[in-house]
Amino acid sequence: MKTVGLITEYNPFHNGHLHHLRExxxxxxxxxxVAVMSGHFLQRGEPALIDKWRRTRMALAAGVDVVVELxxxxxxxxxxxxxxxxxxxLDALGGVDALCFGSEGGSLAPLQKAAELLSRKRDHIEKETRRRLRQGVTYPAARAQVVAELADEETANLLAGPNNILGIAYLKALAQFDSPIRPLTLERIGAGYHDQQASGRIASATGIRAMLAKGEGVADYxxxxxxTVLTDAWLEGLCVDPEQLYRQLATVILRNPARLAEIYQVEHxxxxRLVEAARGCGEIGELVAAVKSRQLTRTRIQRVLCYVLLDVERALMKRTLASGPLxxxxxxxxxxxxxxxxHTRQRRSLPLVQNFSRIHATLKRRYGADAVCYEEARRQLEMEERATQLYALLLKRRPLGSLQRDYLHDAVTV
Structure with a gap:
């Protein structure tokens, strides 16, 4: 069975995602x-609108066959x-033949050219970008300037597209890990990644979330x-409450300011600045705006706030990233x-679990002879548990057992 891999967030699954899946x-x-999907916290440093199992149900109903958590x-x-x-x-699953991702232009060759340049000239690009940051240039503009000098404006302009940025990162990762997976790309249609205005029957996930916040209907998109899944969750109070997010963050920041210096990416x-902002702001948007600077993008600050919320130590995160998913x-x-x-079981290079109720035994069987690897796998597991527990605390209504859902919830099936 020929298999295509997708890297997704589905926050929520909309008509643009359906087009991407079919194409x-x-x-x-x-x-x-096969989709690798973010769990309860997303790449832009935001909690997902609804939980990972409801988003999985959306994906399966639309035709995705396997959803694995990133x-x-x-x-x-x-x-x-x-x-x-x-x-x-995707590599660890075994049997994935291709990875297909969206991009602003829909052409693979320019993205491959940019990926090769960014890999080959990485040290130079980082050095020159830092130099421009010290001159007051924003990070995206600084990197684009350096790339334009090394290549051309066309290559530099690719870095302005959020889908292109991720696509280039996928290409670099495929090369870095010598993956046998073949890259493919298709042009993103309809509303752009950050657009809050719909285009026909396609609206971005950002736009859909904005419409929901204003009480507007989103069923057409x-x-x-x-x-159905989104409406039910919304009516039942099972969506994230931004006010609760701010209260949790402000409490963590102000309760132990000295601890912040040990958190991943809290530096310089x-x-x-986080403590000052937490004392003077009244909601999450104000806090992010108060901390934002030319060197610190809104997205990076939002991610840092997630690390603060989950108490992710710098040393722990560095060990985790070095080991890779276990x-x-x-x-x-x-x-x-x-x-x-x-069919692909014998080709998998990592253990596959449906919930965490028996995962400790599974990890011991797999890594028992390697104490270091087992401990690292256990730490990764604990980080996921905290993510689910903290996410449950951000909901407008917290159902019984929601803090332990990784242990209680089996894989969704259709």
Whole structure:
């Protein structure tokens, strides 16, 4: 069975995602579609609108066959780290033939050229970018200037597209890990990644979330099952409450300011700015705006706030990223997906678990002879547990057992 891999967030699954899924299958000639999907916290440093199992149900209803979770350490991180974790998960599954991602232009060659340049000249680009940052240039503009000098404006302009940025990161990761997976790309259609205005029946996930916040209808922009799942969650109070997010963050920041200096990516005096902002702001948007600077983008600050919320130590995160994912968490599968998982079982390089109730025994069987590897796998597991627990505290309503759902919730099936 030819298989196409997708790297996703589905926050929520909308008509643009449906187009991407169908076209990816078509151009890859694939029977099976496998998605690596972020869990409860996303690449831009935001909690997901609804939980990972409801988003999995949306994906399976639309035709995805297997959904595996991208662990927090990679899901809530920069584009290169996000891409590296997702590619390693796809590789570990075994049997994935192609990776298809969206891009602003829909052409692979320019992205491959940019990926090769960014890899080959990485040290020079980082050095020159830092020099421009000290001159007051924003990070995106500084990097674009350096790339334009090394290549041309066309290559530099690719870095302005959020889908291109991720696509280039996927290509670099495929090369870095010598992956046998073949890259494919297709042009993103309709509303842009950050657009809040819809284009026809396609709206970006950002736009859909903005419409929901204003009480506007979004059913026209979602497949039927996605609209049903999202509406039910919204009415039941099972969506994230921004006010609760701010209260949790302000409490953590102000309770132990000295602890902030040990948190991943809190550096260069950022801890002092976070404390000052938490004392003077009244909601999450104000806090981010108060800390934002030319050198610190809004997205990076949002990710830092997630690390603060989950108490992610710098040393722990560095060890985790160095080791790579050490298990695969199956969030859901279709009947065809179950067949594919059985067919590719011998090719998987990491243990696959449906929930965490028996994961400790699974990890001991796999890594018992390697105490260092087992301890690292256990730490990754604990980070995921905290992510689910903290996410549950951000909901408008907290159902019984929601803090332990990684242990209680089996993989979604259709």
């Amino acid at each position: 990816s299958r078509r151009i890859a000639g694939a029977t099976v579609a 662990p927090f350490a990679w899901a809530c991180n920069s584009a290169p780290v996000f891409a590296a974790g997702a590619v390693r998960c 979602l497949p039927h099952e996605s609209a 005096g950022l801890e002092k 298990y695969l968490h199956l969030l859901g599968c279709s009947e065809r997906g179950r067949s594919w998982l059985a």
